[in-house]
Amino acid sequence: AQSVTQPDIHITVSEGASLELRCNYSYGATPYLFWYVQSPGQGLQLLLKYFSGDTLVQGIKGFEAEFKRSQSSFNLRKPSVHWSDAAEYFCAVGAGDTGRRALTFGSGTRLQVQP
Amino acid sequence: ETGVTQSPTHLIKTRGQQVTLRCSSQSGHNTVSWYQQALGQGPQFIFQYYREEENGRGNFPPRFSGLQFPNYSSELNVNALELDDSALYLCASSSGLAGYEQYFGPGTRLTVT
Numbered sequence: 001a002q003s004v005t006q007p008d009i010h011i012t013v014s015e016g017a018s019l020e021l022r023c024n025y026s027y028g029a030t031p032y033l034f035w036y037v038q039s040p041g042q043g044l045q046l047l048l049k050y051f052s053g054d055t056l057v058q059g060i061k062g063f064e065a066e067f068k069r070s071q072s073s074f075n076l077r078k079p080s081v082h083w084s085d086a087a088e089y090f091c092a093v094g095a096g097d098t099g100r101r102a103l104t105f106g107s108g109t110r111l112q113v114q115p
Numbered sequence: 116e117t118g119v120t121q122s123p124t125h126l127i128k129t130r131g132q133q134v135t136l137r138c139s140s141q142s143g144h145n146t147v148s149w150y151q152q153a154l155g156q157g158p159q160f161i162f163q164y165y166r167e168e169e170n171g172r173g174n175f176p177p178r179f180s181g182l183q184f185p186n187y188s189s190e191l192n193v194n195a196l197e198l199d200d201s202a203l204y205l206c207a208s209s210s211g212l213a214g215y216e217q218y219f220g221p222g223t224r225l226t227v228t
Contacts, residue, residue: 004157032215043119043205044158044219051215090157094215101214102148102171103207105157 002027002095006106013081014114021076021109023091032094033074034103035065039087047089050074061085086113117142119208119220127226128196136191136223138206146170146214147189149181152203152222164189193225201227 003026013019025031032051036044048059055067065076074091088110092103120139128134140147146165150158160173164183178194187208193200203224207217 034215036219041224043121043221044207046216046218049216092157101146101209101217102160102163102173103150103158103215103217104160107155107157 002031002093002104004091004093004104004106006089006091006109008109009107010110010112012112012114015083016080019076019078019081019085019111021089021091021111023074023076023106024072025074025091025093026072027093027095029095030069033065033067034092034094035059035063035074035076036090036092036105037061037087038090038108044090047076081111081113083113083115086111119206119218121204121206121220121223123223124221125224125226127228130196130198130227132196133192133194134196134225136193136204136206136225138189138191138208138220140187140189140206140208141218144208144210144214144218145187146209147183147187148207148209148217149189149191150205150207151175152205153199154202158205161191196227198227201225 005024035047050067088108091106122137148163149161152158162172163170167183180192183189203222205222206220209217
């Protein structure tokens with residue numbers, strides 16, 4: 001079965017600094033990969049996705065992520081963080097068996113932004 | 116385009132009771148998935164419905180059940196509530212069986228006392 005690891009539970013960065021959130025997955029084939037963001041008490045908003053093709057994908061709000069097959073990673077990056085980026089970020093893997101299309105999520109990384 | 120909506124927003128129930136949560140899928144989407152998110156954790160897949168049929172289930176007991184209606188809206192029912200059922204319940208909609216790209220509603224916060 002697939003799994004997702006987000007090694008960093010909590011990250012604090014200064015506003016304007018660059019950001020990288022780590023995500024590692026375990027799956028036998030090439031999975032579908034996603035990053036979602038969740039503000040307190042809210043649902044999940046899709047930031048970006050990787051299905052195939054170019055391994056560097058662009059998303060909303062200035063985020064990008066790079067798929068590295070050799071490292072089983074899909075790290076999320078942003079060149080300059082804004083205070084409004086403070087939230088919880090989840091990496092997810094889509095890898096269906098028996099036809100279901102379920103997402104497996106990591107445990108999340110909480111981002112704090114210092115002024 | 117209307118997004119995914121869920122009702123109610125919050126709910127407080129007593130252990131042993133039953134609860135029904137509701138979800139309306141995004142316009143044009145015919146697949147609904149339900150997830151449970153305990154405090155401080157990532158969402159966990161409960162089950163998925165496609166064209167009114169259950170299309171896969173996660174590691175949840177049978178007291179978690181669901182329905183999907185002809186308009187693709189969906190219900191999640193939980194019987195014999197336990198304290199550990201306290202969580203944020205998220206509904207996600209997608210299009211067809213290629214639907215890994217899922218769009219989430221705001222969730223229902225269930226508290227079991």
